[in-house]
Amino acid sequence: MLRVIGARTLDALMSEILPADIRLTHPLGLPEAESEFRYHQRLREIAATNRVCRSYIGLGYYDTITPAVILRNVFENPSWYTPYTPYQAEIAQGRLESLLNFQTMVSDLTGMTVANASLLDEATGAAEAMALLKRVHKRPGASTFVVSSRVFPQVLDVVRARAEPIGISVRVEDLRSAAFGPDVFGVYVQSPDDHGEVADLTPLIERAHAAGALVAVGTDLLALALVTPPGEAGADVVVGNSQRFGVPLGYGGPHAAFFATRDSFVRQAPGRIIGVSVDTRGRRAYRMALQTREQHIRREKATSNICTAQALLANIAAFYAVFHGPVGIKSIAARVHDQTTRLAGTLSGLGWRQTNAAYFDTIRLESGDRGRVDAVRRAAETRGINFRYPADGVVQISLDETVSESDLQDIVSAFAAEGTKSASLASAGTMTSLPEKLRRRSAFLTHPVFNMHHSETEMMRYIRSLERKDLGLDTAMIPLGSCTMKLNAAAEMMPVSWPEFARLHPFAPLDQTTGYQRVFRELEAGLAELTGLSAVSLQPNSGAQGEFAGLLVIHAYHAAKGESQRTVALIPQSAHGTNPASASMAGMQVVIVATDRGGNIDVDDLRAKAAAHRDRLSCLMVTYPSTHGVFEDRIREVCAIVHEHGGQVYMDGANLNAQLGLTSPGVIGADVCHLNLHKTFAIPHGGGGPGMGPIAVAAHLAPFLPGHALVPTGGLKAIPAVSAAPWGSASILLISYGYLRMLGARGATEATKIAMLNANYLKARLEPHYPVLYAGAMGRVAHELIFDLRPFRPRTGVDEQDVAKRLMDYGFHAPTVSFPVPGTLMVEPTESEPVEELDRFCDAMIAIRAEIEAVATGRADVTDNVLKNAPHTAEDVSADDWPHVYTREQAAYPVPALRHRKFWPPVSRIDNPYGDRSLMCACPPIEDYAPAADEQTVAVGSDNAQTS
Numbered sequence: 001m002l003r004v005i006g007a008r009t010l011d012a013l014m015s016e017i018l019p020a021d022i023r024l025t026h027p028l029g030l031p032e033a034e035s036e037f038r039y040h041q042r043l044r045e046i047a048a049t050n051r052v053c054r055s056y057i058g059l060g061y062y063d064t065i066t067p068a069v070i071l072r073n074v075f076e077n078p079s080w081y082t083p084y085t086p087y088q089a090e091i092a093q094g095r096l097e098s099l100l101n102f103q104t105m106v107s108d109l110t111g112m113t114v115a116n117a118s119l120l121d122e123a124t125g126a127a128e129a130m131a132l133l134k135r136v137h138k139r140p141g142a143s144t145f146v147v148s149s150r151v152f153p154q155v156l157d158v159v160r161a162r163a164e165p166i167g168i169s170v171r172v173e174d175l176r177s178a179a180f181g182p183d184v185f186g187v188y189v190q191s192p193d194d195h196g197e198v199a200d201l202t203p204l205i206e207r208a209h210a211a212g213a214l215v216a217v218g219t220d221l222l223a224l225a226l227v228t229p230p231g232e233a234g235a236d237v238v239v240g241n242s243q244r245f246g247v248p249l250g251y252g253g254p255h256a257a258f259f260a261t262r263d264s265f266v267r268q269a270p271g272r273i274i275g276v277s278v279d280t281r282g283r284r285a286y287r288m289a290l291q292t293r294e295q296h297i298r299r300e301k302a303t304s305n306i307c308t309a310q311a312l313l314a315n316i317a318a319f320y321a322v323f324h325g326p327v328g329i330k331s332i333a334a335r336v337h338d339q340t341t342r343l344a345g346t347l348s349g350l351g352w353r354q355t356n357a358a359y360f361d362t363i364r365l366e367s368g369d370r371g372r373v374d375a376v377r378r379a380a381e382t383r384g385i386n387f388r389y390p391a392d393g394v395v396q397i398s399l400d401e402t403v404s405e406s407d408l409q410d411i412v413s414a415f416a417a418e419g420t421k422s423a424s425l426a427s428a429g430t431m432t433s434l435p436e437k438l439r440r441r442s443a444f445l446t447h448p449v450f451n452m453h454h455s456e457t458e459m460m461r462y463i464r465s466l467e468r469k470d471l472g473l474d475t476a477m478i479p480l481g482s483c484t485m486k487l488n489a490a491a492e493m494m495p496v497s498w499p500e501f502a503r504l505h506p507f508a509p510l511d512q513t514t515g516y517q518r519v520f521r522e523l524e525a526g527l528a529e530l531t532g533l534s535a536v537s538l539q540p541n542s543g544a545q546g547e548f549a550g551l552l553v554i555h556a557y558h559a560a561k562g563e564s565q566r567t568v569a570l571i572p573q574s575a576h577g578t579n580p581a582s583a584s585m586a587g588m589q590v591v592i593v594a595t596d597r598g599g600n601i602d603v604d605d606l607r608a609k610a611a612a613h614r615d616r617l618s619c620l621m622v623t624y625p626s627t628h629g630v631f632e633d634r635i636r637e638v639c640a641i642v643h644e645h646g647g648q649v650y651m652d653g654a655n656l657n658a659q660l661g662l663t664s665p666g667v668i669g670a671d672v673c674h675l676n677l678h679k680t681f682a683i684p685h686g687g688g689g690p691g692m693g694p695i696a697v698a699a700h701l702a703p704f705l706p707g708h709a710l711v712p713t714g715g716l717k718a719i720p721a722v723s724a725a726p727w728g729s730a731s732i733l734l735i736s737y738g739y740l741r742m743l744g745a746r747g748a749t750e751a752t753k754i755a756m757l758n759a760n761y762l763k764a765r766l767e768p769h770y771p772v773l774y775a776g777a778m779g780r781v782a783h784e785l786i787f788d789l790r791p792f793r794p795r796t797g798v799d800e801q802d803v804a805k806r807l808m809d810y811g812f813h814a815p816t817v818s819f820p821v822p823g824t825l826m827v828e829p830t831e832s833e834p835v836e837e838l839d840r841f842c843d844a845m846i847a848i849r850a851e852i853e854a855v856a857t858g859r860a861d862v863t864d865n866v867l868k869n870a871p872h873t874a875e876d877v878s879a880d881d882w883p884h885v886y887t888r889e890q891a892a893y894p895v896p897a898l899r900h901r902k903f904w905p906p907v908s909r910i911d912n913p914y915g916d917r918s919l920m921c922a923c924p925p926i927e928d929y930a931p932a933a934d935e936q937t938v939a940v941g942s943d944n945a946q947t948s
Helices: 010-017 036-047 066-073 093-108 122-136 153-166 200-210 263-268 294-301 311-349 370-382 404-414 455-466 490-497 514-530 543-560 578-585 603-612 637-644 655-656 699-704 729-768 792-796 800-809 835-856 874-878 888-892 912-917 932-947
Strands: 144-148 170-171 184-190 214-220 238-243 258-261 273-278 284-289 362-366 394-398 536-538 568-572 591-592 616-621 647-654 672-674 694-698 785-788 824-827
Touching: 036 729, 036 800, 066 311, 066 455, 093 258, 093 273, 093 284, 093 311, 122 144, 122 153, 122 184, 122 214, 122 238, 122 258, 122 263, 122 672, 122 824, 144 153, 153 170, 153 263, 153 543, 153 578, 153 699, 170 184, 184 800, 200 214, 214 699, 273 912, 284 514, 284 785, 311 362, 311 404, 311 455, 362 603, 370 394, 370 404, 514 655, 514 694, 514 729, 536 647, 536 699, 543 578, 543 616, 543 647, 543 655, 543 694, 543 699, 568 578, 568 603, 568 637, 568 694, 578 591, 578 616, 578 785, 591 603, 603 637, 647 655, 655 672, 655 729, 672 792, 729 785, 800 824, 800 835
Parallel strands: 144 170, 144 184, 184 214, 214 238, 568 591, 568 616, 616 647, 647 672
Antiparallel strands: 238 258, 273 284, 362 394, 536 694, 672 694, 785 824
């Protein structure tokens, strides 16, 4: 590879890539690398120090049963956890269909007309609901958001964090008596609420609407199997957590939040929405609608900064609904509710006052005797049980689907132990707390997909049928620039499923989570060492949340110095689209800094704009190496200019894969950096999420790291929480922890070198065929590079989309299309790919270049050619009718190797404009499934009757 590149040694190549003044002069201070076997031995010892109790704490988090068929075939399956976000829809049909099922499930259960394909967590979902209601509200000057005093504490914390920067005033009130004046644009109510009480939402919503305010409701999907859905009460937005639909607790995540709204608000909805369209043959096909890459297009005017969702977890929740169906979901909900009402009656008999008039799974028990509560707590903890103790003299108990009769008896015994009374549980199926007006009457999950796959055989085959329609890293290299689609090693992934990590509630007592706390401390230390910064917060649960958190920390630092007027963020033209979107969300004024012809920051323009905004300069947001894939020589000068004018330097860590062990944000001059653990640190992309975006900060910013309403964490002057759980998606931090512990200092450095070797190898092989847009002074690129396809279009009509779709015929996912420069492909091979796969990709790209040349010279038709008609499906190639001037072999087997290894795209090129014109964001109607639907009609009708 070095001979092809023209470099003497690997270290000599690094010297040609990185500026000398930013090279590390000392080796990384990381623990020595461990073998996979030794790592698992040591981690088992750490895991054993966690105490897995039965947690009946609630607050939106519940133990659950992940059906084994889903655990094995989805959660632990690289075909589901390694694919990329489905921007190339033709090779993501399986995930897209499952996410459409998720949207349908959410719409059905909430009673709303449209849902998105998940958000990060319930608290950020509530914050997004607030932002949407503000955008769509018509009354000028209204800037108050009224929040129920019975909202979950972590939800209120995140809502406040999001409200303050954009000038929204949050008012917390008892909504039964709250007044909605002309200053109020929106209301947020929780039902079941913080006490566990279920309310009749209709009077509140009617009163708010009459006053001109819109209403968002936080709710529980399982409860909605029994309780009147908020949509039927007139809600404008409904949010919550889908975790209890088969997704492990994982000490807080990752879990997929749901977000549902009205049709009229769909174009203002945050995140991704999956829609139905058609391909070139008129076949139904799924794709991301409306919001695709929205933040990269609209930048600071984007609806939200969301880039990562929770696709893998949304798919698990969707499969849970498919497997259980409406009858099964209602049965689970009814059992949980029955157990709760029986428990309430039993404990009331022991002299406890149960205060919830109506409830689903949570009872609130009050006693004027604090000593009595303490006695219950001791008895419960002795039995390995956690309750919630929200106030003096109060115990709350939230049950879930894992609760057995013996669990119920243990709970009763803990209460009976503090007194002399004994109690026995009432018989099952005899009680309910829900009055008639709160009981659900409407059917849900009526679509055939939720009524066809209830045996393990059927479910396994359905999951596998979707899996075969997708391309992931288990199939081929995914050469996406700026996305770092690297190996997600099985040894890193395995501990996520261990019950010692998977079954801990995020608000369990800290003395039960010592194993997790040790992992956090060691991971924070490792990330601090790698970044050259002083302190780390693991809380942000996506890269975009990391950006937002970092900006809030910077603002808090300025405010503490009496300089809260510093709100200008300088952002280079080449920055990630999430950067300006996050800056806008943080209440900052975005000022764009020009780039020069080489794609580097225009230092003169930066200096002029820093000076012009000297008194208001908050920060510079910079990606390094640049989004163009180059280590800019003047980066330290850039940082010095910002510091000279009173600003801070925020480094986007998306390209940290080119830094580890060779340089660091601290050496370069950054004050804060977010780290995309789903890129550099091996957390899998999961078909569009999960992600994690911790931030590392210099010492002067450490006091402002995010805190949490329920668990002590963060700095002494902590900003409010940015995620619902104190350590974000804690369970997947194990993956990055394993990545560092099994690589060690030498391995992490070697990985960086190989990533840049691979990128420069692609450059050397492909530059004779495709112009490379940017390179460093020595002609080298960093870990990624941009191929310029714009010269081909005037001569041939072929553009970057045609090449992207044609790569599918060769068995590859396309590189990043038209970002950061329109008309280009950005490629990042990562360190995980062997030279054989790099050569296979190069051979495909060279063959495609010959196909482009055939069009240019007239040997191929300008409109009817393999590029314009790509991708080609097996159905197309095997059809009796072949309408093209080129051969079937040219379409399907352009290189001989494909005869031994062929991935068939399941659909032809999708018509995106058609899908947006005819927006359909739920499962297609039953008649589209004939004749299969006809065979299910009797069963579906029977299921619906039982559900009703």
